[in-house]
Amino acid sequence: MHLIYAAATEAAPESTNEDHAAGGDGWALVLDGAGRYPGRSGGCIHPVAWVVERLGTRLGSHLTQWPEQPLTAIVRSAVEATMADHGPTCDLSDPLSPGATAAVVRLRDGLLEWLVIGDCAVVVDQGEGGITSVIDDRVDHLPDAPVVEGRVRTYSPDYVATVRNRPGGFWVLGAVPAAAEHALTGSLPLHAITQVLLCTDGISRLTERYEWSWADVLALSEANGPEALIRAVRNAERDDPNPQRWRGKRHDDATVVVLRVSQVNA
Numbered sequence: 001m002h003l004i005y006a007a008a009t010e011a012a013p014e015s016t017n018e019d020h021a022a023g024g025d026g027w028a029l030v031l032d033g034a035g036r037y038p039g040r041s042g043g044c045i046h047p048v049a050w051v052v053e054r055l056g057t058r059l060g061s062h063l064t065q066w067p068e069q070p071l072t073a074i075v076r077s078a079v080e081a082t083m084a085d086h087g088p089t090c091d092l093s094d095p096l097s098p099g100a101t102a103a104v105v106r107l108r109d110g111l112l113e114w115l116v117i118g119d120c121a122v123v124v125d126q127g128e129g130g131i132t133s134v135i136d137d138r139v140d141h142l143p144d145a146p147v148v149e150g151r152v153r154t155y156s157p158d159y160v161a162t163v164r165n166r167p168g169g170f171w172v173l174g175a176v177p178a179a180a181e182h183a184l185t186g187s188l189p190l191h192a193i194t195q196v197l198l199c200t201d202g203i204s205r206l207t208e209r210y211e212w213s214w215a216d217v218l219a220l221s222e223a224n225g226p227e228a229l230i231r232a233v234r235n236a237e238r239d240d241p242n243p244q245r246w247r248g249k250r251h252d253d254a255t256v257v258v259l260r261v262s263q264v265n266a
């Protein structure tokens with residue numbers, strides 16, 4: 001039994017891609033850069049894409065080096081290593097320091113294990129057994145969250161500073177190792193799984209904004225590959241009659257990884 005990996009990623013038009021996708025022997029991940037807020041440094045001199053790339057590299061190498069470690073321990077160690085990479089130029093105690101949301105899956109002991117934190121998603125297709133979606137939507141259920149109406153509707157940075165990486169708020173990876181223990185984790189037997197999809201919220205907006213089902217998403221990627229999902233998102237965004245109604249940008253970086261589970265031994 002093994003996993004066949006396919007991925008696609010695309011920056012929002014006219015911007016730098018702050019998403020990241022990777023896969024190795026029995027694992028895969030996606031990351032989505034979180035922060036930074038206009039006018040705020042977040043205590044860090046590094047671009048968000050740098051933080052995302054460091055986290056992705058550390059996660060990939062730790063997943064490969066330590067296959068017996070729990071996923072939470074691997075994620076914690078990757079955050080700690082990334083924090084060390086910043087060096088003395090950065091004050092990582094700033095609650096708005098740049099980081100990333102993440103979805104990680106791994107094949108171990110006949111199970112597919114996942115870890116999801118922030119607004120990335122893992123979607124598990126069990127064929128006749130249905131679809132299991134794992135989405136960390138705590139950021140959408142914050143108490144008394146003020147939405148600021150600007151060019152982009154968003155939460156006010158002062159408010160985010162009080163709920164980011166705090167109990168009762170929401171968690172992202174980057175500057176707080178304990179965030180790993182607040183991720184959503186779980187597993188399912190691999191033998192019943194036909195495919196697994198990991199994506200950033202630039203893709204999951206098909207379901208959140210544009211009324212797609214996860215079955216629709218899986219069917220399109222199965223028929224035409226992961227790139228087709230990015231084209232579908234861009235079409236939906238372009239045709240959106242009122243993108244101002246959403247919290248967040250009209251276009252976002254969009255990244256998707258699809259793992260097809262081959263029940264034949266490689």
Ligand SMILES: [Zn+2]
Pocket residue numbers: 043044045046086089090
């Ligand atoms: Zn930094």
